[in-house]
Amino acid sequence: MLFSPQQFKQQFPLFSQPENCELVYLDNAATTHRPQVVIDAVADFYRTSNANTHRSSHRLARRATEMVEATRIAAGRFLNAAEPSEVIFTRGSTEGLNLLASSLTENLSPGDEIVLTTAEHHANLVPWQMAAQRHDLILKFVPHKNGVPQFDRVEEVLSERTKIVSVTAASNALGFMADLGPLKQVLADRNIRWIVDAAQLAAHQVVDAQTIGCDFLVCSAHKFYGPTGVGLLYGRRESLAALPPWQGGGEMIEQVQLQSSTYGAPPHRFETGTSSLAAIAGLGACLQFLQQLDRDAMAAYEQQLTDYLHQQLQKLPGIDLLSNAESNVGIATFAPAVESALQATDIAHWLDGRDIAVRAGRHCAMPLMELRSGHGSSVRASIAAYNSRNDIDRLIESLQNCLAATQSNSSLVTTADADHLEELSIEQLRQQRGWQQRYRQLMKWADAIAPKPGIRTVGNRVRGCEAATWVSHRMVDDRHQFFIDSEARVVKGLAALLLLLVNNKTTAEIAALDMDALFADLGLEKHLSPSRSNGFRALVNRVLQLSGSLLG
Ligand code: PMP
Numbered sequence: 001m002l003f004s005p006q007q008f009k010q011q012f013p014l015f016s017q018p019e020n021c022e023l024v025y026l027d028n029a030a031t032t033h034r035p036q037v038v039i040d041a042v043a044d045f046y047r048t049s050n051a052n053t054h055r056s057s058h059r060l061a062r063r064a065t066e067m068v069e070a071t072r073i074a075a076g077r078f079l080n081a082a083e084p085s086e087v088i089f090t091r092g093s094t095e096g097l098n099l100l101a102s103s104l105t106e107n108l109s110p111g112d113e114i115v116l117t118t119a120e121h122h123a124n125l126v127p128w129q130m131a132a133q134r135h136d137l138i139l140k141f142v143p144h145k146n147g148v149p150q151f152d153r154v155e156e157v158l159s160e161r162t163k164i165v166s167v168t169a170a171s172n173a174l175g176f177m178a179d180l181g182p183l184k185q186v187l188a189d190r191n192i193r194w195i196v197d198a199a200q201l202a203a204h205q206v207v208d209a210q211t212i213g214c215d216f217l218v219c220s221a222h223k224f225y226g227p228t229g230v231g232l233l234y235g236r237r238e239s240l241a242a243l244p245p246w247q248g249g250g251e252m253i254e255q256v257q258l259q260s261s262t263y264g265a266p267p268h269r270f271e272t273g274t275s276s277l278a279a280i281a282g283l284g285a286c287l288q289f290l291q292q293l294d295r296d297a298m299a300a301y302e303q304q305l306t307d308y309l310h311q312q313l314q315k316l317p318g319i320d321l322l323s324n325a326e327s328n329v330g331i332a333t334f335a336p337a338v339e340s341a342l343q344a345t346d347i348a349h350w351l352d353g354r355d356i357a358v359r360a361g362r363h364c365a366m367p368l369m370e371l372r373s374g375h376g377s378s379v380r381a382s383i384a385a386y387n388s389r390n391d392i393d394r395l396i397e398s399l400q401n402c403l404a405a406t407q408s409n410s411s412l413v414t415t416a417d418a419d420h421l422e423e424l425s426i427e428q429l430r431q432q433r434g435w436q437q438r439y440r441q442l443m444k445w446a447d448a449i450a451p452k453p454g455i456r457t458v459g460n461r462v463r464g465c466e467a468a469t470w471v472s473h474r475m476v477d478d479r480h481q482f483f484i485d486s487e488a489r490v491v492k493g494l495a496a497l498l499l500l501l502v503n504n505k506t507t508a509e510i511a512a513l514d515m516d517a518l519f520a521d522l523g524l525e526k527h528l529s530p531s532r533s534n535g536f537r538a539l540v541n542r543v544l545q546l547s548g549s550l551l552g
Contacts (some may be wrong), residue, residue, distance in 0.1 A: 003297035009386035011035040011289075024356040024391045029172050029200060029331055029363075029382035031222045034282070041285035042227055045278040052274055054251060064277060071284035072267070078287050079217065079234045080208040086240065088267040089275050092231035093199040094123040096218035099233065099246040099270060100166070101127035104193055106244050108163055110136035115157055115165040117142045117149040118371060121172050122364045124197045128166065142167070147174065147372045151182040158186070166195040169212075170204070173365035173380065174323045174372065175306070175331025177201065184213040193239060199223055203384070204302055204329040206295050215239035221279070225384075226286035230279035233270070240266040247272040298385045302330050305383050305392065312396045318342075318403040322373050330383035333363070335373055342406050343473060343546060344377040346459030350402040351379075353458065356395055358382075376548040406457055419483075419499060420448045426500055426518070435527045442493030449492040449499075452485040464538030466531050467491050471539065473546040479504045480547050484539070494524075494536050502543055510547045515540060 014020055014033045025033065045067070051060035053068050069084070076084040090096040105114075114128050118141050132139050138161070143153040149167065158165075165187060170177045180196065187194050195216040198207050202219035209217050216239060220231040235243065245252055245263050249272040254262040263269050309332045310325035318340060323333045336342040348360035359380045362369045369378065381395060424445055432438040452470070460470040467488030474481050482503055484495040501518070502510050519525060525533055 002294035003301050003385070005301060005385060005388055008293075008298075009388075011037070012386055013039065015386070022355045024387075024394045026381040026383065026387065026391065026395060027357045027359050028203070028384035028387075029175075029223075029329075029380065030359055031228070032203065032225050032384050033386070034225055034227065034286075035289055037285045037289050038226060038282045042278045042282040045281035049281075050277075053277060054268070067284060068275070068277065068280050071280050071287070074284055074287040074291075075232050078207070078290070079219075079232065080210050081234055082210060082237065085265075085267050086209075086234055086237055088233040088235065088240075088270045089280055090218070090231045090233050090270075091229055091276065092220040092222070093121075093197060093218040094220075096216075096231055096233035097123050097166070097195070097197065098127045100195055100216055100218075100243075101131045103244050103246050104164055105131040105135050105137060108135055108137055111138065111161060112163045113138045113140055113159060113161045115140045115142060115154070115162055115167075117167050117178075118144050119147055119149055119171045119173075119176075119178075119365065119368045120166075120168055121197065121199065122366070123199075124166055124168060124195075125367070128164075144371075147171075147368045148176055149178055151179060151186075154183055154186055158190070158192075162190075162192055164193050164195065166197070168197040168199075169201040169207075170198075170329045171365065171368065172200050172331070173363035173368050174333050175200075175328035175382075176324065177205075177327045177329060179327075180212055180214075188213070200329050200331075205299055209234045209236075221283045221286060224286065225289065227276075227279040227282035229276040230283050235266065237266075240270075243270075245269050245272075249273045302383055302385055303328075305387055305389065306330050306332070308389055309381065309383065309392050309395075312392060313399075316396070316399060316403065318406075319399070320373065322378055331380060332382075333378050333380045335378040336403075338475065340406070340474070342403070342459060344379045345545070346457075347379050347399070347402055350459050351395070351398055354394075354398045356398055358395075376546075402459065406459065419450050419496070421496060421499055421503070424448060424496060424500060426497065429497065429522060435523050438522065439490075439527070442497065443489055444493070445496040446489040446492035448496045449484060449486075452483055455483050455485055462535075462539050462542045464541075465491065465535035467535060469495075469535070469539055471542050471546065473543075476504075478506050480507070480510065482543055482546070490532065491535065491539070495539065497522075498540060498543060502547065505547075507548050510544070 009015055012033045013036050049063045051064045053065040072084045072087050075087045081087055114137055140157040142149040143156055144150060194214045196212055196214040198217050198219045201207060203224040215236050217234040222228040252264055252269050252272045254264050306328050307325045313321050313332055313334055318337050319334045320337055321334045323331055335344055344360040348358055351358055361377050363380055429438055429441055432441050455470045455472040460472045462469045462471055467486055469486040469491050472483045486492050501513055
């Protein structure tokens with residue numbers, strides 16, 4: 001093998017900082033770290049070459065302009081563009097997709113159609129929704145199996161009104177790479193603009209825009225060891241030539257009169273204002289850095305890690321593995337088993353406590369995650385070429401400990417732990433005359449909350465609540481059940497009130513509650529001490545988060 005992960009990792013100074021020497025970083029799908037050469041190039045730009053590009057004729061401006069254009073040439077090679085002018089610098093994939101969603105739809109007619117997949121990152125969904133609303137367009141979705149697009153069935157959603165197809169090359173949530181071959185064949189002789197979101201793919205595979213055959217492709221440098229604030233939009237020459245500009249301003253014009261202007265040619269037509277020049281310098285260094293590596297060997301190494309990660313996760317009882325190792329850009333996504341009282345966020349907090357960085361949530365791909373799992377949120381561990389088997393072993397060992405701690409403590413909530421809320425009603429509380437009586441009633445209500453030693457785990461602890469308080473949660477069919485315990489009597493009383501509102505309710509019922517109004521009506525905010533009030537707010541937020549009504 002022509003790739004050494006150890007040597008590769010040594011080039012990333014973040015890992016040699018004393019506080020990071022134990023760090024296991026598995027959140028690379030969100031962003032990777034940067035090698036020293038990239039960090040140096042960003043700093044050197046400011047130290048030695050800082051000037052604005054394309055405008056002034058002095059020495060520094062010429063040098064900065066040459067740097068930008070040299071980076072464009074390197075970026076053209078990186079994506080195998082036919083010529084450098086097919087590459088536009090953007091702020092990132094999101095900006096590239098917004099540019100396309102805005103410019104490509106400008107001249108469409110109501111009823112025209114855009115085809116997407118259900119696996120898109122929100123960045124390749126929301127801009128199209130906005131454009132569709134603006135121009136009365138229709139969004140259609142490629143048939144899928146378990147969330148994976150079936151491009152061999154794309155004809156089923158194409159029509160004479162289809163003007164745009166925009167699809168991801170690799171899922172940021174589940175890691176699968178799409179087989180774009182059938183799409184290329186079907187779109188070859190149709191007048192449809194085809195966009196590929198390569199934000200994840202570019203970090204793990206050599207991207208060849210000409211072989212893919214698309215009109216446009218986007219990616220972000222920070223996903224492949226480059227700086228934040230810069231991305232690439234590739235556009236085939238003819239496709240770019242026909243594209244109206246997105247933003248107006250300096251740099252993108254030819255002639256400006258008071259009432260109208262003429263626009264420059266691509267790529268500058270799409271690079272309005274001052275670009276992130278230091279980031280472009282960093283990107284230039286990053287592309288050189290990548291060019292010196294055997295990227296196929298790097299991809300093979302990452303695939304080995306991906307296989308190993310999935311094999312190890314599969315062996316863990318108590319979690320549901322949502323991703324497959326096959327054709328995967330290094331992403332393993334899993335959730336605690338449905339019957340578990342653990343939440344994905346609990347696992348992520350547990351891992352964070354052991355210096356293992358993963359991501360919990362819906363990974364900016366809510367429709368896909370809703371389709372794929374009954375779990376509200378999941379944990380994503382994502383690999384880069386500086387990761388090792390040892391990182392994966394640390395993850396698996398910590399996960400085992402987390403699951404074991406939950407199980408041994410909790411066999412979770414038993415019938416002996418059941419709360420006795422049957423006799424309580426909010427009306428009882430409301431009818432008390434004055435706050436003193438109401439407070440006394442709450443203190444009595446505390447007895448209805450059974451002690452639950454099983455849920456007193458680190459992961460269940462409510463952050464921001466001064467008195468130690470724990471919440472766990474499970475779904476029974478489509479209804480939420482919460483289990484709360486606290487060291488403070490008044491918090492238990494407040495927990496009883498909260499449970500009367502949310503227990504055994506559906507997500508929609510919980511989302512529809514106007515708790516603020518009710519709590520104000522009961523005088524809670526007014527009479528509770530500030531720390532108690534903040535603690536109660538933290539408890540309410542945690543419950544809402546677990547119910548999926550508040551984003552975590
Ligand atoms: N598309 C995909 C598939 C992504 O993974 C991401 C980033 N997570 C984006 C688009 C948006 O990229 P950026 O935040 O760099 O604009």
